[in-house]
Amino acid sequence: MPLSSYESLFFWIFGIAAIFAGLLTVMAKNAVHSALFLISSLVSVAALFVLSGAEFIAGVQILVYVGGVMVLFLFVIMLVNVGAEEEGRDEIFNKQRQVTASLIFCFLLVLGVLYAVNKGSSTLIRQNLSPDAVSEQQAARNASLNRSATGTSSITKDTEQIGSLLYRYGSLPFEIASILLLVAIVGSVMLARTLRQEASADDLDPEVLKDESLRDPELIRLESANQE
């Protein structure tokens, strides 16, 4: 799938941007900066998805990851932020020995990947895949698409194809995924409750209640209000 002309330029720009933003995510001192760099990495990867003809996944990536998951991350960072790391009072990385060991491990992974690319790329199917043939193929496919209202671009069939495939071949995994999401919703609500909320739902261990009510007498009242 050799890309050509402006597509290859896009690939290098967004590929390098994704890698650098990923690096900065891991190295940034402040967790909020990490989250923002992760957002730019995710957006760059979404651009690579568009480049690969997966417009639907790119849209989902932006909507779900950047619009949903990352906002959740930022909320949690704001809730628990201790602020010690950016003031330099706390170390952001593990101890020296652990960091060295994990960097060696990652270096070995890089070597393995390069070895795999060396070995594997010569076996890629290359028939009819010269850059010119590919761009011709692309142009033919674009010509067969419906034109958009402005006439300057065409409407992709990607979403339609994914939708029909998802319901035709992936309907069972689709349902399982919906159950997974339901479990995640219920689980995160259960996990994030405070002691008072647990007490008023009559869901507190009696011993915990006895210990904690010394600090917060309100708990007993909430618990007994539930009994009636």
Add this chain to the structure above:
Amino acid sequence: MVTYLVHGLIFFLQETGSTPQAGMKNAMLEGLKHPDLSKFLVVGALLFIIGVAGVLTRRNIIVIFMSIELILNAANLNFIAMSRYLQQTGSVNALAGQIFAVFVIVVAAAEAAIGLGIVIALYRNKETIWIDEIDLLKW
């Protein structure tokens, strides 16, 4: 080891399957001009490795979660690149990669929700988000 790394980099930059007599410089220029599947895979692999490094080295549990998102995203990039490659070679199941990417995103969202719920509960009880201070299971 270093020479092997350099060789690997040169090989990465040149166009895959180019004939040796074309000259290394030419081949590398061709590879830069026409990036193909292997370049997508290497970008995905580098993102994956950065994520692994983040998980192994950081102390902040939220940044570790973000590194996990990076890892899942790298897997998605591989799926999509493979899907595009299979579309051009005319495979029947070419779009399966994109379906998998959808499910990876679903699982990532669920994982983030549960994980951050755990972080909040943990912070309420232990007042810390440094993973080396969360050692209740250590004996």
